[in-house]
Amino acid sequence: MKGTYRILIGITGGIAAYKVPHLIRLLKKKGAEVKVVITKGARGLVGEETLRTVSGNPVYSDDLSLYDMDHIRLSEWADLFLICPSTANTIAKIAHGIADNLLSTLALSIPETKLMLSPAMNTVMWENQATRNNIQTLKDRGISVLPVGSGELACGVCGEGRMIEPEQIAEVAISFLGKSDILKGKKVLISSGPTEEPLDPVRVITNRSSGKMGAALARQAMLMGADVTFVSGRACHSLPSGVKVIDVVTAEQMQTALCEHFKTADICVMAAAVSDYRPVNYFSDKIQRNENGNITIELTPNPDILAGLGKVKGNRFLVGFSLESSAGVQRAIAKMEKKGCDMIIYNRAETSLGLSTNRVTILGKDGFCEELPVLSKDETARIILQRIAERLIGAHA
Incomplete structure (x- = not known):
């Protein structure tokens, strides 16, 4: 079934990756067609068969046997490239133009106004000045960076850095895609x-x-x-x-x-x-x-x-x-x-x-x-x- 919006979800190796199947269901209920690209680090955190089933589409990865022109066309297909969870490592790669896997290559090839990142990391990494600088670089380039949540993290401490809930991400993503220019120039x-x-x-x-x-x-x-x-x-x-x-x-x-x-x-x-x-x-x-x-x-x-x-x-x-x-x-x-x-x-x-x-x-x-x-x-x-x-x-x- 073709959706009103075409969303490419990039999953990186953060523990919050297990929440992505729920996010996909929410996005599809709101009328989106979803495709998924996954990094090597995320494969041990969320099952590819689960992602295939909930999205209804193939899951794209760095496997050379799957690496064909369909991957390159993904950047043209997507109305939005939503990277969640987005680890500190991935944020740094995108900020500095590093393209060493499929996900970061797609991030470099898609218009920055179509990029949205939902960060997830521990509090120390979130508060590190290098991370703060990288996030500011992304924002300055017009890339949407969602806020983080606070609470108990995977490492057992309480603080800022956790990925916001799938319901919030879905809402922001659909609002972003449903934007219009009715107030342009005002x-x-x-x-x-x-x-x-x-x-x-x-x-x-x-x-x-x-x-x-x-x-x-x-x-x-x-x-x-x-x-x-x-x-x-x-x-x-x-x-x-x-x-x-x-x-x-x-x-x-x-x-x-x-x-x-x-x-x-x-x-x-x-x-x-x-x-x-x-x-x-x-x-x-x-x-x-x-x-x-x-x-x-x-x-x-x-x-x-x-x-x-x-x-x-x-x-x-x-x-x-x-x-x-x-x-x-x-x-x-x-x-x-x-x-x-x-x-x-x-x-x-x-x-x-x-x-x-x-x-x-x-x-x-x-x-x-x-x-x-x-x-x-x-x-x-x-x-x-x-x-x-x-x-x-x-x-x-």
Whole structure:
């Protein structure tokens, strides 16, 4: 059966190779046709007959008896060459143009925009400066490098370096292949993550935002061809190398950065969780425990960044987020109207904070309302950006 997408999976000699048959099943369920190339080191970790069965195609390797022109045509056949797990050794080979086996030869012969690597190694190797440099080299050349996971590794220690789960890899791969250029030429400004308001040298007022939704929006906007600027509070995020990242801490810093880049933006998506208040007084020394009882901290409102942008938005498309725990749709609509937004995303607190999934309702000032089911944040971001693009196209039709 021919699939919508043609994915060539390269398996190297990492212990996570045993997860690849499950990944192949997931990709095929999403409409992909899958072929597999395997290194000598991976053969002892995952069975070739298993790979043949789940993929429905021959497995390609360095065996000279199989080394014919079909191997060379693989690079032309594939829409995506997904190398997973990608060991430190393979990453180094690709970074430096070494082609000493079939897999690395294919990596050198396929367009770099069709390459995607999912690293897997122990923490020491992952943190080694040589590995960091090699990964940066790949990203600078436009090669997609997926983030790693953290947890217990095959060597028995806990840390970063494990391959992310097959479900995540499949989702990113299909999103990558399903990209379009509907935002090509558009400048998209995205705010993300929490802000922090310092109380003393140790303590801050902040919130539980992980920044995952904002990062997903940035990734998907890039895939749609946009020029992306990402203004973020402190949050861990994995972004394509083409995203311009501006790190901020406080609400005032975020306001300054957003106002500067809003001038040249076509679309602004305010996904950040900005602190509504900040302390009136900052204590230069750590506040000591009060043995006599409670202490009182006076707070003052922070600037309303979204409302400020709404007043000067002109022809820009402005999107806000409304995180609510009850009566959410009505409050979100009121917020959209009050703050001059073209669209607002009603975000349910109980199904979003800190999670990798989200359940939102997209509301437009034109009366549009679309309630989405629980989806990954990348899939949610993709739909939100599609709805924005549809409205921009309609406005200029």
